[in-house]
Amino acid sequence: MLWICLLFAFLGVILGYAAFRFKVEGDPLVVEIEALLPQTQCGQCGFPGCKPYAEAIAQGNADINQCPPGGEVGVKALADLLGLDAKPLDESFGIEKEKKVAVIVEVDCIGCTLCIQACPVDAILGAAKYMHTVIASECTGCDLCVEPCPVDCIVMTAINPSVLNWQWPEPIQNRH
Amino acid sequence: MFKRWNLKGGLDLEGHKDLSRQYSIINAAIPDQLIYPLVDRSGNAMTVLVKTGDRVLKGQVIAGSKGVQGTLLHAASSGLVKENEWRMIAHPSGLKSWCLIIATDGLDEPGPVYEPVDYTQLSAADICEKVHQAGIVGLGGASFPTAVKITPNNVRAVDTLIINGAECEPYITCDDRLMQQYPSEILLGIQVLLRALAIESCVIGIEEDMPEAIEAIQQAIECSGFKQIQVKVVPAVYPVGGERQLIYLLTGRETPSQGLPVDVGVVCQNVGTVMAVYQAIVKGQVLIERVVTVTGLGIKKPQNRWVRIGTPIKDLVSQCGGYNGPIERLIMGGLMMGFSLPDDGVGITKATNCILVATSKEVTKSSEAEIQPCIRCGECASACPVNLLPQQIYWHSQGGAHQKCQSFGLFDCIECGCCDVVCPSHIPLVQYFRASKSKLFLKRREDEAATLAKQRFENRDTRKVQEKVEREQRIRLKKLALVKLQKGRPSAPAKMQDKS
Amino acid sequence: MQEYLLILVSTILVNNFVLVKFLGLCPFMGVSRKLETAMGMGLATTFVLTLSSVCSYTVNRYLLLPLELEYLRTIVFIVVIAFVVQFTEVVVHKTSPILYQALGIFLPLITTNCAVLGVALLNVQAQNGFLQSALYGFGAAIGFSMVLVSFAALRERIELADVPLPFKGNAIALVTAGLMSMAFMGFSGWVEG
Numbered sequence: 001m002l003w004i005c006l007l008f009a010f011l012g013v014i015l016g017y018a019a020f021r022f023k024v025e026g027d028p029l030v031v032e033i034e035a036l037l038p039q040t041q042c043g044q045c046g047f048p049g050c051k052p053y054a055e056a057i058a059q060g061n062a063d064i065n066q067c068p069p070g071g072e073v074g075v076k077a078l079a080d081l082l083g084l085d086a087k088p089l090d091e092s093f094g095i096e097k098e099k100k101v102a103v104i105v106e107v108d109c110i111g112c113t114l115c116i117q118a119c120p121v122d123a124i125l126g127a128a129k130y131m132h133t134v135i136a137s138e139c140t141g142c143d144l145c146v147e148p149c150p151v152d153c154i155v156m157t158a159i160n161p162s163v164l165n166w167q168w169p170e171p172i173q174n175r176h
Numbered sequence: 177m178f179k180r181w182n183l184k185g186g187l188d189l190e191g192h193k194d195l196s197r198q199y200s201i202i203n204a205a206i207p208d209q210l211i212y213p214l215v216d217r218s219g220n221a222m223t224v225l226v227k228t229g230d231r232v233l234k235g236q237v238i239a240g241s242k243g244v245q246g247t248l249l250h251a252a253s254s255g256l257v258k259e260n261e262w263r264m265i266a267h268p269s270g271l272k273s274w275c276l277i278i279a280t281d282g283l284d285e286p287g288p289v290y291e292p293v294d295y296t297q298l299s300a301a302d303i304c305e306k307v308h309q310a311g312i313v314g315l316g317g318a319s320f321p322t323a324v325k326i327t328p329n330n331v332r333a334v335d336t337l338i339i340n341g342a343e344c345e346p347y348i349t350c351d352d353r354l355m356q357q358y359p360s361e362i363l364l365g366i367q368v369l370l371r372a373l374a375i376e377s378c379v380i381g382i383e384e385d386m387p388e389a390i391e392a393i394q395q396a397i398e399c400s401g402f403k404q405i406q407v408k409v410v411p412a413v414y415p416v417g418g419e420r421q422l423i424y425l426l427t428g429r430e431t432p433s434q435g436l437p438v439d440v441g442v443v444c445q446n447v448g449t450v451m452a453v454y455q456a457i458v459k460g461q462v463l464i465e466r467v468v469t470v471t472g473l474g475i476k477k478p479q480n481r482w483v484r485i486g487t488p489i490k491d492l493v494s495q496c497g498g499y500n501g502p503i504e505r506l507i508m509g510g511l512m513m514g515f516s517l518p519d520d521g522v523g524i525t526k527a528t529n530c531i532l533v534a535t536s537k538e539v540t541k542s543s544e545a546e547i548q549p550c551i552r553c554g555e556c557a558s559a560c561p562v563n564l565l566p567q568q569i570y571w572h573s574q575g576g577a578h579q580k581c582q583s584f585g586l587f588d589c590i591e592c593g594c595c596d597v598v599c600p601s602h603i604p605l606v607q608y609f610r611a612s613k614s615k616l617f618l619k620r621r622e623d624e625a626a627t628l629a630k631q632r633f634e635n636r637d638t639r640k641v642q643e644k645v646e647r648e649q650r651i652r653l654k655k656l657a658l659v660k661l662q663k664g665r666p667s668a669p670a671k672m673q674d675k676s
Numbered sequence: 677m678q679e680y681l682l683i684l685v686s687t688i689l690v691n692n693f694v695l696v697k698f699l700g701l702c703p704f705m706g707v708s709r710k711l712e713t714a715m716g717m718g719l720a721t722t723f724v725l726t727l728s729s730v731c732s733y734t735v736n737r738y739l740l741l742p743l744e745l746e747y748l749r750t751i752v753f754i755v756v757i758a759f760v761v762q763f764t765e766v767v768v769h770k771t772s773p774i775l776y777q778a779l780g781i782f783l784p785l786i787t788t789n790c791a792v793l794g795v796a797l798l799n800v801q802a803q804n805g806f807l808q809s810a811l812y813g814f815g816a817a818i819g820f821s822m823v824l825v826s827f828a829a830l831r832e833r834i835e836l837a838d839v840p841l842p843f844k845g846n847a848i849a850l851v852t853a854g855l856m857s858m859a860f861m862g863f864s865g866w867v868e869g
Binding site for chain 1: 219220267268273547574607608610611614615618622629630632633635
Binding site: 011015081083173 | 707709710713735739743745748752755756759762763766767769770771773774838
């Protein structure tokens with residue numbers, strides 16, 4: 001009986017050493033999760049940016065279906081990565097919309113800089129009392145600048161189909 | 177002496193070339209207006225270099241695009257520049273874009289005349305510059321700027337120039353006619369290109385079902401004494417005229433996936449491009465017209481014509497006798513690789529080699545009910561000329577696993593349509609592949625945008641933290657200055673500052 | 677030599693632990709959704725199974741038998757297996773976080789994977805020697821991994837198929853597993869035992 005106890009104690013010591021030797025620092029999973037998020041930085045998930053949300057998912061504090069800009073495709077990608085079941089988007093965090101671009105109606109702009117402060121990716125250009133404008137190629141369409149504008153001169157506009165962003169249509173399928 | 181490597185896959189398609197082959201190329205009339213879409217081959221905008229109301233002369237530069245792959249556009253006839261119009265362009269999407277319109281005055285007054293020069297006196301760089309000035313792009317269909325292809329620093333160890341005279345798509349005969357009628361001009365064009373590339377060896381690949389063209393070129397070689405130019409006859413198998421396929425067939429060299437022919441020491445040019453180079457260098461004419469095959473059962477008089485770039489298809493059709501009965505589809509390019517146009521108000525571009533006016537006898541309307549499930553017969557894999565497994569790519573594409581398609585070599589697909597033709601279940605395979613490619617391109621763009629957004633967000637965060645630190649520091653300094661004023665002790669602030 | 681070969685053939689194909697003996701079904705259904713995780717699970721199980729069958733043989737032969745403690749066999753084996761699994765978990769956590777995340781609950785579950793304890797106990801029952809035990813465990817693990825990986829590959833494709841709604845998901849997966857099992861029945865009779 002003593003031998004058995006000694007054996008168990010010995011195994012325990014090895015485990016303890018292994019836990020010390022192969023200690024994991026940081027969480028590499030966060031990086032992988034963040035790479036799948038759309039980086040809109042819109043905060044609709046309830047976290048201040050995509051990285052905090054990724055951290056929350058990795059720690060199990062947030063579900064994978066809280067990102068409306070990522071949409072169903074994004075949820076599926078996260079589910080694949082984490083080996084979970086894909087589920088529909090949680091509508092309490094917003095619904096999936098077509099990506100839009102903010103446009104400032106320049107005649108109405110009073111130059112208050114409030115939208116510049118709200119923009120998470122510094123995509124609005126301007127100075128106090130001067131007209132502002134949106135750098136369309138850098139706008140993520142997060143909507144965050146619409147709310148602070150005191151004169152409601154920011155409109156979210158759909159992106160026009162052009163030869164550059166046109167997609168070949170998918171064939172129609174007869175599915176069950 | 178000449179080993180022919182066998183092309184794997186491919187199809188023996190019915191040529192329908194006799195519709196237009198026997199008539200010599202005639203000059204098309206000057207249309208009332210010329211239409212130039214202001215987008216280049218990759219969809220980027222072109223800059224207009226003339227103003228509305230200007231009178232332009234034939235051969236004058238009217239627009240250009242910037243960048244390494246920039247090209248120039250020349251007016252095809254004299255006339256007045258009108259307001260830019262938002263109209264349909266020659267693109268598979270059927271989308272609209274800004275177009276430059278010239279109302280011709282019928283005088284066809286030539287603009288700046290380039291003196292014809294002796295090409296043997298030109299350096300390689302001079303030839304490239306002149307080719308660029310003449311606005312020459314690949315006339316085979318891809319519109320890649322020719323000057324870029326032959327510029328010395330882009331040309332790594334090239335040893336062979338291949339001239340593509342294998343017009344493998346059904347119906348098209350413009351290269352065939354060119355070779356029959358202008359063999360010595362084409363040979364001179366080849367000489368110019370060989371000089372630009374500083375190499376000796378050139379192979380012309382011509383399909384075996386063009387005996388007249390082979391004969392004409394061979395005779396011209398005899399007469400001119402350009403013995404280093406070889407003519408090689410290739411089988412009339414579609415798509416032997418694909419750049420990579422032809423290179424493999426003639427040299428046995430396989431262009432690497434995602435690579436260029438240059439990587440295997442080959443530059444490949446279309447016969448039409450060679451003709452344009454000849455006209456630019458030897459004759460001093462810029463690229464304002466090209467040979468277009470107008471054919472199909474839906475046209476009264478099928479034929480080949482020298483058509484000015486920008487001519488509306490409507491004009492061209494009426495010059496060829498007009499439509500012949502009800503038309504099923506109007507196709508720009510060939511039957512296999514071309515695309516349908518929703519209407520005939522579109523202008524001819526530099527890439528337009530053929531206008532196919534097809535009736536219901538030639539194209540069958542693919543109905544959805546006809547499409548049956550894949551039975552895994554593997555016909556598509558044996559027809560594929562690039563050794564892909566279309567059935568596997570299709571399977572992942574229809575399920576939405578586009579990333580997986582990529583691992584099956586989706587981007588090596590040349591969209592030749594062989595798999596479509598042989599599929600007994602009538603699955604529109606190429607349509608699936610194109611959709612998947614689009615999706616993957618979109619994904620790539622989105623990923624790039626996401627990386628940029630992430631970086632900008634992080635930069636903003638660090639900037640905010642820094643601003644906060646600086647503000648606190650300022651406040652502290654101010655407080656210290658106050659203390660210093662009140663108590664007059666100079667050593668205190670210095671100490672505090674060190675700590676902070 | 678032939679004996680060892682027969683052990684391998686028997687455990688991998690004829691008496692496949694999953695499809696013929698129906699042991700270790702829980703990771704078989706649970707970790708077969710993606711090919712990569714299935715491969716990871718296969719590797720982890722191979723490692724654990726081989727090691728644990730060797731360990732349990734050693735413990736049984738040199739500790740339990742001399743001390744006449746055979747009645748404690750099951751408990752001791754469970755502890756030995758738990759140790760090997762825990763050790764693997766720590767290593768995997770360090771080397772492949774994605775695999776760790778993907779294996780999730782299934783990695784600790786290897787402890788209670790009936791195949792693992794089954795192999796250890798069957799070894800004793802068959803009175804296998806050291807090398808035989810090692811091969812028996814290894815063969816069982818290879819058989820498990822092979823079936824798991826091929827099943828995952830099948831499921832990945834089925835995922836894209838136009839499956840009628842009532843059969844979508846686990847239903848069609850179970851049907852597939854049943855068909856695979858029937859296919860493996862074809863090997864029966866090659867080797868005795």
